Amino acid sequence: MLNTQAIDARRELNSIYEVSKTLAASLDVAKTFREALNYLLQASDWRRAFVVLSEPQNQLRGLCAVGLTREEQQRLLFQTGEGIVGRVYATGMQVIVPDLRAEPLFLNRTGGADQSPGASVAMLVTPIRADRRTLGVLAVDCLNPDQRRVFSNDLQLLKMVATLMGQALLLHRSVSTAHDNLQEEVRRMHKVLKPSQQIDQVVGVSAPMREVFDQVHQVAPARTTVLLRGESGTGKEVIARAIHNLSPRKREAFVCVNCAALTESLLESELFGHEKGSFTGAQGQRKGRFELAHGGTLFLDEIGDISASFQAKLLRVLQEREFERVGGNVPVKVDVRLILATNRNLERMVQAGEFRADLYYRINVVCIQLPPLRERREDIPAMAKHFLDRFNRENSRNTQFSDAAMRVLTSCYWPGNVRELENCVERTATMAHDSVISELAFPCHGNRCLTQVLHHVDRVDAVRPARLADIPIKEVPMAPPRISSPGAIAPPDDLEPVPAALASEASVTGSSPAQDKSQTTIDGKPQGEHERLVWAMERCGWVQAKAARLLKISPRQMGYALQKNGIEVRKF
Numbered sequence: 412m413l414n415t416q417a418i419d420a421r422r423e424l425n426s427i428y429e430v431s432k433t434l435a436a437s438l439d440v441a442k443t444f445r446e447a448l449n450y451l452l453q454a455s456d457w458r459r460a461f462v463v464l465s466e467p468q469n470q471l472r473g474l475c476a477v478g479l480t481r482e483e484q485q486r487l488l489f490q491t492g493e494g495i496v497g498r499v500y501a502t503g504m505q506v507i508v509p510d511l512r513a514e515p516l517f518l519n520r521t522g523g524a525d526q527s528p529g530a531s532v533a534m535l536v537t538p539i540r541a542d543r544r545t546l547g548v549l550a551v552d553c554l555n556p557d558q559r560r561v562f563s564n565d566l567q568l569l570k571m572v573a574t575l576m577g578q579a580l581l582l583h584r585s586v587s588t589a590h591d592n593l594q595e596e597v598r599r600m601h602k603v604l605k606p607s608q609q610i611d612q613v614v615g616v617s618a619p620m621r622e623v624f625d626q627v628h629q630v631a632p633a634r635t636t637v638l639l640r641g642e643s644g645t646g647k648e649v650i651a652r653a654i655h656n657l658s659p660r661k662r663e664a665f666v667c668v669n670c671a672a673l674t675e676s677l678l679e680s681e682l683f684g685h686e687k688g689s690f691t692g693a694q695g696q697r698k699g700r701f702e703l704a705h706g707g708t709l710f711l712d713e714i715g716d717i718s719a720s721f722q723a724k725l726l727r728v729l730q731e732r733e734f735e736r737v738g739g740n741v742p743v744k745v746d747v748r749l750i751l752a753t754n755r756n757l758e759r760m761v762q763a764g765e766f767r768a769d770l771y772y773r774i775n776v777v778c779i780q781l782p783p784l785r786e787r788r789e790d791i792p793a794m795a796k797h798f799l800d801r802f803n804r805e806n807s808r809n810t811q812f813s814d815a816a817m818r819v820l821t822s823c824y825w826p827g828n829v830r831e832l833e834n835c836v837e838r839t840a841t842m843a844h845d846s847v848i849s850e851l852a853f854p855c856h857g858n859r860c861l862t863q864v865l866h867h868v869d870r871v872d873a874v875r876p877a878r879l880a881d882i883p884i885k886e887v888p889m890a891p892p893r894i895s896s897p898g899a900i901a902p903p904d905d906l907e908p909v910p911a912a913l914a915s916e917a918s919v920t921g922s923s924p925a926q927d928k929s930q931t932t933i934d935g936k937p938q939g940e941h942e943r944l945v946w947a948m949e950r951c952g953w954v955q956a957k958a959a960r961l962l963k964i965s966p967r968q969m970g971y972a973l974q975k976n977g978i979e980v981r982k983f
Contacts, residue, residue, distance in 0.1 A: 423568050426454050430572050434579040438586055444576060445475040451572065452477055455565065457551045458532075461521075462539070462576070463487055463496060464547035471500055471548065483521040494518040499536045500548050505566055508534040509558050531555045535562055537569045541577030549573045610653040613646065614794045617787035623650070626779050631657035636729070638714075638774050639752040641781030644830035647752040648712060650781065654750060655708040663707030666700045671713035675721050680737050683728075689738020701734060701745050708748045714774065715755030715766065722767045729773050749774070784825040784832060791821050794829065798836040810840050815850040823855070941976045948973075953981045 430447045437443050448460040459478030463471040473487025492501045495516050499506050510531040511517045517534070533555035539547040549569060610624060630637055631654045639647040648667060655665045673681055684699030700709060717725065728734045733744040751774050760766035784791065795812060803810055812820070825831055835853070843852050854860040937943045943962070951957035959969035973980060 422454060423564065423571075426451060426568060427571055427575070429454075431575050434575055438583050440576075440579060440583050441475050443579065445477060447572065447576070448475065448477040451551070451568075455553075455568075457553045457565075459521075460549070460551040461487055462547060462549050463489065463500075464539075464580070465491075465500065465545070471496060474547070479521055486520045488520075489518075494520075495534065495536055496548050496550060499538055499550075500545055503538045503540065503545050505535075505537045505570065507562050507566060508536075509555055509560075511552070531558050533558075533560065533562065535566055535569055537566065537573045539573045539577045539580065541574075541581040546577055546580050549576065610650075610657075612649050613653060614797050615787065615790045616793065617782075617789045619782035619787050620790060623779060623781060626777075627654055628657060630654065630777050630779070632659065634748050636748070636774060636776045637750045638776070638778045639750065639781060640757075640778060641752075641754060642783050642828055643754045644828035645781040645783060646829050647781060648710065650779065651708075651710045651750040651752065655710075655748075658708070658748070660707050660748060664704050665708050665710065666704040667710045667712065668700050669712045671716040675718045678717065678721060679724065682725075683734045683736055684743075685737035686739040689736075696736070699734075699736065701728065701747055702743060704747045705745045706747075708750060711749065711751045713753060714751040715753035715757055715760060719765070719767065722770050726767065726770045726773060729770075784828040788821055791825075791832065792817055794832060795820050795836055798833050799840055802837055802840045806841075808840070809846055810843060811847050813847050813849050816848045816852065819850045819853055819855070940972070941978070944969075944972055944976055944978055948978070948980070955980065 429450050433447045433450065434443045444462050448462070451457065452460060459476070461476035461479060461484070462474045464474045466472050469491040471487075471489040471491065473484050476484045476487065479487075489497045489500075491497055495506060495508060495514065495518075498516060508514045508517065511519070511534055512531070514534075531554070532552055534550060534552045536548060536550040538545045539549055549572065551565075551569065553565075610627060613620075613624075615621070615624070627650060637651075637654060639650055641647060651667075652665060655661060668678075668681060670678060680697075680699070682699050682701055684697050684702060687695045724734075729749065732746070733742045735742055757766055757771055757775070761768050761771050795817065799810060799812065802808065820832070820835075823835075827834075838854070839848055839852050850856065937946045944958075947958040947961045948955070951961055955969050955973070956966045959966045962969070964972075
């Protein structure tokens with residue numbers, strides 16, 4: 412008797428050792444559970460075994476099974492409290508069923524009671540628990556011919572195995588949760604922190620540029636035609652080259668053509684090539700840019716500036732991917748990916764009949780809008796430092812921006828975008844006397860920035876006074892007028908005379924201010940000096956400095972002209 416108990420104890424110990432070693436071998440619980448059940452069935456006289464785990468909506472689904480067919484394993488689906496398995500999961504207590512055919516709760520979904528018609532089949536079921544909660548159910552069945560078998564040792568072994576399985580499940584779920592959280596964090600950080608080095612020669616960490624980077628990487632592997640849109644100086648050619656370098660065509664040619672720089676005849680010859688003798692000076696056959704870009708990428712810049720007749724020729728090439736050289740009649744077929752760019756409003760041009768609608772639909776396949784520099788100001792410090800570092804390398808200098816200088820760069824409107832920023836950095840670094848560039852080194856500090864003046868004039872001519880308020884204007888105090896005779900006001904000695912452009916209008920007409928009210932120029936501006944002054948002051952909100960800029964005279968000349976014509980400046 413003692414020898415039999417010792418043998419049973421050794422068998423249980425070996426079983427626990429092998430099961431624990433198997434469960435610790437991998438985090439794939441379906442695989443390790445199946446291997447553990449295989450060993451248990453070989454070490455004991457059990458016939459079949461299976462494990463079901465809890466799922467949402469109070470369901471129990473089979474994880475693995477041994478001794479069951481694939482169809483039988485698919486039927487391992489229970490509700491909480493349903494049958495013997497569901498009852499064990501709901502109560503958390505072990506159950507021994509000596510004869511399955513006599514048990515009313517037995518559902519026989521896997522046909523276990525039908526495999527041995529002449530013998531009784533017993534079933535042992537135990538919950539799989541861990542961390543004070545039930546995670547699933549472990550069940551085995553075995554033959555019980557005389558229904559006198561004692562299953563206390565088997566149930567104890569099954570309980571220990573279920574405990575090991577519960578710990579393995581808990582570890583697997585915690586590791587899986589940590590792995591999922593880490594993957595989600597990596598994906599989130601990958602979206603937030605797009606490195607600027609992903610696109611050569613492009614510096615940008617702002618949200619608009621990250622969106623552009625995503626679109627570039629998305630469209631680069633395809634052959635799709637790309638239309639780059641944005642203001643002049645936003646870097647459309649750099650983005651086009653980046654699309655080419657990220658595409659499968661990166662080892663082939665990248666050919667650029669500025670359509671606005673060539674006439675229609677030259678553009679046709681430049682793109683399609685020409686045959687010998689096709690025109691004066693055609694000494695031989697010449698390949699066009701389409702042929703030179705065969706297998707690679709052709710970048711057509713300023714596509715909105717081509718003529719209407721050439722738009723029809725270009726449309727045929729885009730549709731058929733073939734063309735004829737100038738003076739030739741042999742079709743030439745090419746494999747070229749097209750990237751086009753424009754700063755024009757193509758939709759408005761289509762409505763006005765200046766751009767063919769069919770060509771618009773042909774080139775507007777994938778459109779990437781490049782934001783202006785003023786809409787991504789957080790990129791300005793990094794870009795300015797990038798341009799300054801390049802200047803230092805090329806000129807063996809060690810120049811840096813001060814904090815105040817960087818604030819000046821960040822607050823500028825930058826109508827010329829990246830191109831203007833690059834030129835401003837190079838100009839300022841070249842003329843800087845110290846190794847540290849201060850805010851006083853910029854031309855705009857002394858109203859010497861020609862770009863600022865040009866941008867200001869464009870805004871005024873376009874009737875956009877909102878931009879005038881954004882331009883700081885320094886008022887110049889006027890000297891008191893000198894009275895030369897009663898009723899006459901003469902300018903001070905140091906005051907410039909009224910410019911001829913303003914004074915001649917009244918003298919030419921020879922009329923009084925009252926007569927000038929009815930006289931206007933062709934563009935609708937008043938012709939007389941008095942009315943032109945009133946018109947300029949009203950348009951600029953009665954700010955003398957702004958009105959002087961509008962009339963292209965100095966503020967001191969403006970003040971003298973107002974006094975001369977007896978115009979009272981309104982106060983708001």
